[in-house]
Amino acid sequence: MTVDARRADIISAIQAETGIDDQMIQTLVHGFYGRVRQDPLLAPIFTAHVADWEIHLKTMCEFWSSVALMSGRYHGRPMAKHSPLEIDARHFDRWLHLFEESAADLCPPAAATHFIERARRIAESLELGVAAAGGLILPKGSRLHRPELDPSMRDGAGTSL
Template sequence: MTLSPDHPPESRRDAAKHRIETETGIDEAMIDRLVDGFYDRVRADTLIGPIFDERISDWGPHLAQMKLFWSSVALMTGVYHGRPMPKHLPLPVDGRHFDRWLELFRATARDLCPPEAADHFIERAERIADSLELGIAGANGVLLRKGERYVRPTEVWGPSDS
């Protein structure tokens, strides 16, 4: 189906969603399984699990939001209307945390999705991680160059005893 610029956005969005579903096999049920499986791994993880545990007491609403987010990201549905960057800026995370987040996400996608769908999810997750890491670095006064990673400075607690 070819759409002209004068078609309403819903028609273009529906066409894009249909194309992605056809090419990848992604549907809302797969997104639900991916989000649930991924956050099960996150909660059990010793590096990033505690960061989530300190901030999320009721996982139901968070998982529902993440399913809307991934529907919008993976299928271009437009159902998520949040602003992820401001929520991530105050987190005590750096490149190591994003590496672990991606490691868990890639493993979950590969375990739960067909290859085309996993690739589609992973490509988007990598862009999201890069964007969030860049934003967090910038908010902390660090301008990353291409290929550089953000490393959170160590806390200085007082004069050294040496």
């Protein structure tokens, strides 16, 4: 069996189990990023780093096709894009919350579960990578906290996480 034939079999099996197809991926990606672009915590980060939303959304559809269907369409380097960002656990938690909410609202249950399981692994991996890029090695179960990024922690207000 060729690599392409094997990949087609894997995609078909995932689609049969979850109902995920290219249209569902596009609906989820566009719906999710519509929420991100309105979110007070995440919107400023994306606005500062996404120059062309059409290209970004196309890339994210390819990414989620590769993640959810094992299609192999995405060939980027997500860690390189995220590691220089000034983000921490709050941002990853909010991203994940919006993604889970979008998947639950826009996808049938089996597909939502499939997407959410992968999103949780991606968020954890990216958070560990962002921490490592900043010279921090997070012990198992620890989170990346950057009090300087939290407005409630500036000027002595609030308490340390």
